[in-house]
Amino acid sequence: MGKWWKKAFGYQIYIRSFKDSNHDGIGDIRGIIEKLDYLSYLGINLIWICPFFESPMDDNGYDVSDFYNVSSDYGDMSDIKELIAKAHQKKIKIIIDLILNQTSDEHHWFQESRKSKDNPYRDYYIWAPPRIIDGKQTEPTNWASFFGGSCWEYDQQTNEYYMKIFSRKMPDLNWKNPKVREEIINIAKYWLDLGIDGFRLDAVAHLGKSELIDSTYQTSEKYKPEWEKYSNLPIVHDYLRELNQKVFSKYDIVTVGEVGGRALVEDALLYVSPKRKELDMVFNFDHNWCNNGWNRKKGEKLKINVPLMKEIFNKWQSGLQGKGWNAIYWLNHDQPRVASHYGDSEYFQESVKMLAVCMYFMWGTPFIYNGEEIGMTNPKFKSIDDFKDVSIHNQYRINVLENKQDPDDFINQVSYSTRDNARTIMQWSNEEYAGFGKAKPWNMINDNYPVINVKDEIEEENSILHFYRKIIDIRLNSEYNNVITFGKYQQLAKEHSQMYLYLRQYRGKKILVICNLTCEKVKMDELGYKIKKIILSNYERKEVPFEFASYEAIVLEVE
């Protein structure tokens, strides 16, 4: 106990869309500096900044061409140093993405690697010769890429394939090579020595790859999405222990691994058990898809799958507590906006506030995603040109151009889940370009910025923004700080099909969180606890109601 990051409240910044300080249409580091006062006002004390390194921006910076430099889109090293210093003055810590699975194909390691089979950098990446099947040259395995198509790309120069589990411009690093691990260790040290406070470890589950044997998945797809071939393999833990021993343990920092996909609680424990000395916490994706989204009929509203969501929350809260630490969040730059995904447009304010209560009184270090605190929503995509994400363009090429899916159908299908949902421009005000800058931004601005924006929500007393500020303040600064941080989590009314209830308790203090996850009104029986105080209510209740309204949420101190 006592590690600073247990009492942190994180805020993720997608730098490209956050704030444009020099009016070239692209968010930048000085834009973040300009908004530090706002972040203090919001009350958070930790920011995670998405990649700002030199990059051809195939995947908006997750394709790095120089880990030791800042992309000119975003500023320069002196800007970063100033940001670190100014954030620290305001008691805000900074973590950045450590991108370990791949580089850009424009990184000089890869430029060298592809030159010849005996190049000293050849083994920095994963190369394999073609196979000949039925007289035809084929990829080394039939594995799929997360971004569509094969996970291999042919390179004519040496007549071999390189592995790329994301985009073709993102070749996977070969972690078996000790030199690669040494490079990453040096990169990590470099940034820590500059004063950052830790890392979010990008795609960390995928560093180990299984033997190059075909997947036997029986699917109609040509390339098989058997992610287990390169997810959460035992060897990843060896790599992490090495990183921990050589770097992480030498600094007072926090490390958060991205282990989404199909990681189970048991897998997560391997990463976060303190005695294993790997990572401090991980992001899992289990709660990201708890609705009827994928198989919804045309025109049908999105609806939370309440039993599933409750089960998942309970599984992760109970499964990790006492054994490691947890990270809690609704969305990041890879998921839809929570307000659209799980919120209800007919009860917009109520549902969005309820979702905030539901998540951020749980156990673990919270991370909110820029714009979440004002209730930003998914935009309306009209044509393929509205999408910026490389993975959507890959899928479009395969599904629409090659396999002739109807383009409107395709857009309909991906709109609900696309990563572009979270990447529209941050809505600062109702002014031109939503107050982002004075030039036309690189990406869409959601049409609703005249009503959903920071400036107006600062002025409105009952806004979503103020509600988030209250939650952050209660969590970090109130007498409930310890019970929310350390308190034991226990789910109540487990079988209830609408309400999600949980108790947190620590050293005699108890809080009870009650959320109606549906639009239906719900009568609740006697709670079984004596109510001491209403800590927070999205309906501004002065008394606990007998019947809970649509999406009502209430936080009580009880005994």
Ligand code: GLC
């Ligand atoms: C992670 C990032 C995502 C990126 C991928 C490859 O999943 O969150 O945005 O595309 O890794 O680096």
Ligand code: CA
């Ligand atoms: Ca700019």
